[in-house]
Amino acid sequence: MTGGPPRLPRGLVPLLVVSAVVLLVTWGLAQGVWLTNLHNGLLALAFTLVGAYVLHQRRSHPEGALLVVAGAVQAVMFWGRQVGHAGDPTSVPVQWAAWLGVWPIALGIGLVTLAVIAFPDGRMPSLRWRPVVAVVAALTITCSTLSLLWPVEYAAAGLAVPHPFAGPAPDGVATLWSALAHPTYVLCQVLWPVAIWLRWRGASGDVRRQLAWLLLAAAVALTVLVVGLAGWRTPTPGLLAVPLVPLVAGLAIVHGQHAAAYAALTWLSRRGPAADDLPTDLARATSEALGAPASLWLGTADRLQVVGTWPPTGLDPEPVAAADLPAASRLVGLSGSRAGALVVGRTDPLSTADVRLLDDLAAQAALVLEHLTLRELVEGERRAGHLAGLTPREQEVLELMAEGLSNAAICERLHLSVKTVEPAVGSVFAKLRLQQQPDTNRRVLAVLAHLRSVEGLAPARTEE
Template identity: 50%
Template sequence: MARSGRSDVLTVLAASAACVLVAVGLTRGVWWANVHNGVLAVTLSLVGLWLATERPRSREGHLFLAAGTVEAVLFVGRQVGHTAEPGAAASWLGWLGVWPVALGLLATTYAVVCFPDGRLPSPRWRRPAAVAVALAVVAALLSALWPVEWASAGLRPAPPFTLPGRGTAQVVWEALAHPLYLVLQLSWIVAVAVRWRAGRSRAPLLGLLLGVAVAFVVLVVGLVAAGSAVPGLVTVSVVPLVAGWSALRGHALARYRTLSWLTGAQHEGGPLPDALARTVAESLDVPMASVWRGGGAALHLAGSWPAASVVDGGVEDGAPRPFEQLPGRTWPVHAQDELVGAVVVPGADVLSRAEERMVADLVAQAALVLDRLTLAELVRQERRAGRLDHLTAREGEVLELMARGLTNAAICRELHLSVKTVEPLVSTVFAKLGLHADPTVNRRVLAALEYHRR
């Protein structure tokens, strides 16, 4: 908790510092060619602050904050360099406002490509990401050691220094920088499209896809028509706002889905535990989830989504297992301070605070669902798996007699069979109905409920 508190303080300080730098730069007046850096600094920092606060264990907010800090340095450096009288201080501040351009665009690219969970779309992106970092560092060093961008930056003071070979550095930079900027922004569209195609995070990605596409088109038109990246950079300033709006919209849709899941489940007519598991998975944007029922020593599967997730999660046939051995991140379900089940979500390692609250609400609803869940519902699930159809005629007779309330001894007298014959038949009926040994339930009552339901 203390570590989380320190992290929150640092993120607030970083966002505040970026906004203060922008305010200091604005005291020099409004320079329209530099406005986009100020807007980017503020939007990136504020959206990063919100993301870091909502999802403390995710790197996404920190990526936005890093990009916002670089843009704030660019903005204030250029503001001073454009308006101050020539001098050593103005030259060095102007220098700070020029060479980190490639790093700023790189940081913004990482923030967009890793949106919304702070991770690359897949491991295949690691090598291209490393190449992009290397090229951006080279471009930044060329601009820092040989002020190749100084003339186009519109600064009044002369560069604070220059090294021999500036002409060669200029040629190399022009061959590297503009294509790099183009590829970086193209990667935004590709990354969003890859995530969209995977069917994950579609709600927050929808608006972001539109924003990055517009920014890319404007960048291409600016480079082709005017030979300048400024129009594209100006348009980029809307991307953080779109990302923040998309994330908010995604949270709103998830909250609505959480509130309306029971209505949809009743309309579709499916088992409530399966519907609850699907709601949990879709609300958290994870591929699978499951709902378990029972005490701490033995919980058995009550519902899952999708059905194959039981096998994928390493659980064979939903056999009873202790609470500590459930796969994935687990939320216990309590009723009157007693453990009655669990909600299991593999892959839910990093959740926002809003998502944590949603899961808490769903877990509370899971207690009500499990309270109403009868053995007949579990048997119905076994029938869908084809187990109930495998009862033999003799096993059907045993089930009928159990449903009438007869004990094993009474069944022996009714069918004129020995105890050694009846007891295995009863165990086989339980097995085919999927009624595993569980001290928290009465399997004979369950079997009776299923018989009368049929």
């Protein structure tokens, strides 16, 4: 038996939150339809369902967690206002429900602001945003505390229910509330487009597409708001259109994850097999797809050394044994005594989709490491003079075979016909006393593995 408390089943907490939110929204709607509050119920469902889906796709995703919490706060507000609006104002339970429907307003706006700033990966655009986030947190906590203790926002919320434990707010509290609350709400809403714009400036590719989705949804909601104000002199249509924004945001996040996975699995086709630093390219693709530093290691099971890392650190980690690698790692079996590993610096558990993606990238890592090993081996054989029996053309063909090129690719690289390349390939096998293999990359592994076993040479990594 293993020690420690038992872990909850994966996805249980988001499921419980979604269930609670659906219950609160249903309970609130049972009190009747109050149009000026209906958008809070729709926002509660949108935020919670989208956040839970994001967490299902990638466990412990910070943006998903923010959306779920924001949805839960919106659900409490919606339920409390519905009960307070339709219930008996003299009833104590109704008064407490109305209290729950009012004071978290600032908290909800603050959570939405954090979600916008952190969109789409759950991280701040830069470290410079830390003071901004700290100020927003301090202001929202202060406003929420004032609203919790006194009925300073009951009138704005459209509720005539008495506060459950306090009378009218003292003059000093009312003055402080007027000086803080509405400027705080305006500040938060101004930060939304600013954060998106700054994120857009420093982003590219998939992140920009995700931001574009969010901006499009916000533009649609804003257009509906303007039309409602101009045509019917009411913001209700615009408020009812606002839940479209978190729905589209969730779709953008999930689509971005799929796009990142696709980009990670197609990095080689975009870089090409002749790229200068394939290990670093693969580490970068892994890091961008899984949202954490990644590194590629090569050596033996007892001593692995890093051959590619992203983001660059300027320092090479100390060699480690395969048994000492972190949990988010995949060992890569290579020919002979060589070994490799693909390591991801994730401390949170990997989701099912992340595990599948990491497994696929590890399979690519095996090809990259074999490619690296084979090129080193060819160079070692050349320096040792063991390929002296091959003609220059045969040596050139063998090097291209070691890069994993097929006969057709070798023809294209050397601008030669098949009738010229195929005899050269056959001659290489003949001089190395090997039976000719089908035209696959495995023949290269067989040739060089044979050379290594016959000559007893271990390839040495070239020091840069």
